[in-house]
Amino acid sequence: MNTESAVSQRPMVLVVDDDPDTCEALGDLLEHEGYRVHTVHDGTEAIQQVRQLRYEAVLLDMRLPNLDGLSVLKTVMDVDPKLPVIILTAYASTENKVDSLSKGAFAYVAKPYNQEEVTTTLRRAIAVKILAVKSERVETALHESEERFRSVVQSATDAIVVADQNGRILSWNKSAQRLFLYTEDEVAGQSLAILMPACHREAHQRGVDRMRSTGESRVIGKTIELRGLKKDGSEFPLELSLASWKTTAGTFYSGIIRDITERKQAEDALRQSEERFRQVTENIKEVFWMTEPEKNTMLYVSPAYEEIWGRTCESLYASPRSWLDAIDPADRQRVLEAALTKQITGKYDETYQIMRPDGTTRWIEDKAFPIRDASGTVYRIAGIATDITERKQIQDQLIQTEKLASLGTLVSGIAHEINNPVQGILGMAEIIQEEHDPEKVREYARDIAAYSKHVATIVRDFACYARASAHDDATALDLGERMTEAVKMVRRCPQFGRIDVVTAFQATPTIQARRTEIDQVFVNLISNAVQAMDGAGRLTLATRMEGTMVIASVADTGCGIPQHLLSKIFDPFFTTKDPGKGTGLGLSVVYKIVTKYGGAIGVESTEGHGTTFTVRLLWETSHNGPPTEVSHDTQPTDCSERAEGVRVSRRR
Amino acid sequence: MLVVDDEPAVRKPICLSLIKAGYEVVAAENGAQAINTLDSSGTPFMADTILCDLMMPQCDGAQAISYFRVRYPSVPIVIMTGAPDFVLTELLRKQGVTDYLLKPVSEQRLLQTIRVTVALHALRRRDATS
Numbered sequence: 014m015n016t017e018s019a020v021s022q023r024p025m026v027l028v029v030d031d032d033p034d035t036c037e038a039l040g041d042l043l044e045h046e047g048y049r050v051h052t053v054h055d056g057t058e059a060i061q062q063v064r065q066l067r068y069e070a071v072l073l074d075m076r077l078p079n080l081d082g083l084s085v086l087k088t089v090m091d092v093d094p095k096l097p098v099i100i101l102t103a104y105a106s107t108e109n110k111v112d113s114l115s116k117g118a119f120a121y122v123a124k125p126y127n128q129e130e131v132t133t134t135l136r137r138a139i140a141v142k143i144l145a146v147k148s149e150r151v152e153t154a155l156h157e158s159e160e161r162f163r164s165v166v167q168s169a170t171d172a173i174v175v176a177d178q179n180g181r182i183l184s185w186n187k188s189a190q191r192l193f194l195y196t197e198d199e200v201a202g203q204s205l206a207i208l209m210p211a212c213h214r215e216a217h218q219r220g221v222d223r224m225r226s227t228g229e230s231r232v233i234g235k236t237i238e239l240r241g242l243k244k245d246g247s248e249f250p251l252e253l254s255l256a257s258w259k260t261t262a263g264t265f266y267s268g269i270i271r272d273i274t275e276r277k278q279a280e281d282a283l284r285q286s287e288e289r290f291r292q293v294t295e296n297i298k299e300v301f302w303m304t305e306p307e308k309n310t311m312l313y314v315s316p317a318y319e320e321i322w323g324r325t326c327e328s329l330y331a332s333p334r335s336w337l338d339a340i341d342p343a344d345r346q347r348v349l350e351a352a353l354t355k356q357i358t359g360k361y362d363e364t365y366q367i368m369r370p371d372g373t374t375r376w377i378e379d380k381a382f383p384i385r386d387a388s389g390t391v392y393r394i395a396g397i398a399t400d401i402t403e404r405k406q407i408q409d410q411l412i413q414t415e416k417l418a419s420l421g422t423l424v425s426g427i428a429h430e431i432n433n434p435v436q437g438i439l440g441m442a443e444i445i446q447e448e449h450d451p452e453k454v455r456e457y458a459r460d461i462a463a464y465s466k467h468v469a470t471i472v473r474d475f476a477c478y479a480r481a482s483a484h485d486d487a488t489a490l491d492l493g494e495r496m497t498e499a500v501k502m503v504r505r506c507p508q509f510g511r512i513d514v515v516t517a518f519q520a521t522p523t524i525q526a527r528r529t530e531i532d533q534v535f536v537n538l539i540s541n542a543v544q545a546m547d548g549a550g551r552l553t554l555a556t557r558m559e560g561t562m563v564i565a566s567v568a569d570t571g572c573g574i575p576q577h578l579l580s581k582i583f584d585p586f587f588t589t590k591d592p593g594k595g596t597g598l599g600l601s602v603v604y605k606i607v608t609k610y611g612g613a614i615g616v617e618s619t620e621g622h623g624t625t626f627t628v629r630l631l632w633e634t635s636h637n638g639p640p641t642e643v644s645h646d647t648q649p650t651d652c653s654e655r656a657e658g659v660r661v662s663r664r665r
Numbered sequence: 666m667l668v669v670d671d672e673p674a675v676r677k678p679i680c681l682s683l684i685k686a687g688y689e690v691v692a693a694e695n696g697a698q699a700i701n702t703l704d705s706s707g708t709p710f711m712a713d714t715i716l717c718d719l720m721m722p723q724c725d726g727a728q729a730i731s732y733f734r735v736r737y738p739s740v741p742i743v744i745m746t747g748a749p750d751f752v753l754t755e756l757l758r759k760q761g762v763t764d765y766l767l768k769p770v771s772e773q774r775l776l777q778t779i780r781v782t783v784a785l786h787a788l789r790r791r792d793a794t795s
Contacts, residue, residue, distance in 0.1 A: 431747070
């Protein structure tokens with residue numbers, strides 16, 4: 014193998030001569046010189062060999078049988094133009110020489126040949142051939158590279174411009190033409206200055222001069238933004254990346270130019286959008302905030318925070334949970350827990366009271382929603398905290414106003430109730446004046462005292478209900494007890510008629526709320542029930558426990574509410590009553606009160622059969638102990654009809 | 666005199682005043698009892714005046730009055746009420762209620778109203794028989 018490959022690496026030479034002696038002699042000589050030699054004796058064979066094998070050179074006799082030497086030479090040149098052919102001939106004439114050389118022969122060696130001349134000529138021929146092949150390869154590679162470069166440049170979406178050291182344009186691609194609207198012919202040799210508006214030209218010229226004199230440049234190798242000038246005179250924003258290189262012919266510049274009109278527009282739009290966002294968030298009265306889900310980093314808080322919380326935004330960025338410091342310590346844990354668990358699900362909607370450093374308090378309604386990335390993972394929480402102090406005051410006022418309105422309906426009942434004992438007092442007092450029997454006088458005086466006490470009781474009951482809520486702090490309330498009190502109030506209304514009251518109060522924990530507000534809930538619900546029953550029916554009041562909630566229900570056997578109105582009944586000013594009979598605020602106030610305490614109210618109704626309102630309120634958890642159960646059997650009360658388990662009571 | 670009121674504090678002084686003024690008085694606690702009393706008394710003209718409360722359990726004043734007006738159309742009715750309800754009062758006046766008294770009512774006003782009503786009733790009865 015080694016020998017074989019060593020043999021194959023030796024240059025191959027074809028000797029063509031009809032004289033076997035010459036062939037042998039040349040073969041020996043060239044083998045000795047390190048060539049591999051094939052010998053053939055006529056032109057046809059020679060052409061066959063050249064077609065089949067790659068020779069480095071051919072030694073060709075001019076006088077051959079079949080084909081003459083010149084024909085062979087011509088055919089060989091056609092097959093492989095770079096194959097050097099050395100002519101060997103005894104018929105040396107200048108004419109022959111010129112003829113063969115003009116047909117492509119490499120050299121001409123006369124017979125009888127000089128060995129030295131043959132080997133030297135052959136070496137030179139082979140060297141020249143190798144050089145020619147190499148040169149051809151380089152040329153091809155260069156050509157390919159240029160072609161590649163040209164196609165890249167031409168097909169580039171960016172404009173590519175090449176200029177000389179004087180800033181004259183040398184090359185110009187299709188994108189440049191598309192961008193500047195000049196053809197390559199129009200700009201060739203022109204100054205780069207035609208591509209820029211007047212404002213840039215002076216600086217451009219200084220840059221070109223400086224580069225030429227000192228080799229320094231402020232823009233080479235950088236990407237800069239400028240304005241470009243089109244052939245039609247319009248300007249546009251562009252981004253320019255400039256490079257330079259030096260050759261013996263001087264310095265050249267290449268610039269890659271990109272039209273950034275759209276990018277600028279997008280940037281402008283983004284900036285405007287950011288500006289708008291900033292204007293909105295910095296001017297709204299609500300606090301807009303954004304955090305990471307872990308709540309350890311405050312990404313943004315709008316300046317309204319300073320206004321509402323009375324603390325700086327910087328302090329919140331520095332300590333992202335410091336907004337909680339303003340909340341009453343008893344309430345802080347609840348809000349923090351809600352923030353950590355509900356914000357990520359979008360269910361965070363908390364109301365809390367904060368105290369500002371100056372000692373004033375504000376009510377805050379804080380809502381949040383999660384922001385998800387493309388994969389659906391929550392990576393930010395955005396929220397809005399609103400100062401609802403005024404709204405809350407108005408709400409409280411509304412509740413108070415509605416209470417006065419419902420008081421109005423109760424007044425006629427109260428008047429009736431109170432005027433009966435007053436009638437007794439007046440009547441007995443008048444009779445006593447003319448009564449002479451001391452025994453009778455004493456009896457009537459006792460009557461008067463009893464009637465007076467009755468008046469006092471009614472007045473006290475009424476005062477309990479009407480008491481201003483300002484002096485009414487949240488206390489532990491038993492819902493069964495409150496319903497019993499409420500029914501006592503409503504019972505005095507003329508419309509109560511002959512309604513049976515059924516109570517089914519289970520032992521339930523107390524709730525924490527203002528008594529007047531809870532009373533108002535039940536007075537309103539029971540009044541509605543009574544009105545729905547139009548003087549006859551059964552009113553069922555019940556309480557029970559369900560998980561963390563105490564449930565109180567008020568059921569009537571009245572006219573019911575049409576299904577299509579059920580969704581509207583809690584809206585303010587929605588009423589089905591005749592004008593003057595109701596404010597339309599009753600149920601909306603009930604709804605506000607119940608939700609204010611984190612509770613819920615539901616309604617079920619069948620037209621013609623009755624309606625059931627269900628109030629759900631959280632039982633008292635503020636003491637962290639087991640819920641306080643109220644025993645309805647032993648609870649002392651000034652209520653005349655305490656419920657004991659389930660019982661049916663009837664008016665008198 | 667038929668006095669109908671569910672409240673003893675009203676019944677007692679009214680009855681005492683009427684008795685003292687010389688009327689024969691029968692009291693009832695509610696509308697149903699009043700109807701029973703009238704129906705069992707045997708004579709449709711037993712009562713010269715019915716003095717009736719408006720708001721009572723069982724059968725309230727308005728229902729009782731409607732009944733009286735049908736059954737004993739000639740007996741004058743005076744209603745007593747704790748709260749003035751003008752709509753209802755007007756309605757009852759149209760039904761033939763003679764007068765109404767607003768509680769608390771003084772003895773003087775009570776007796777004066779009853780005197781007028783009884784006199785009126787006597788005139789009507791005389792007209793009816795002649």
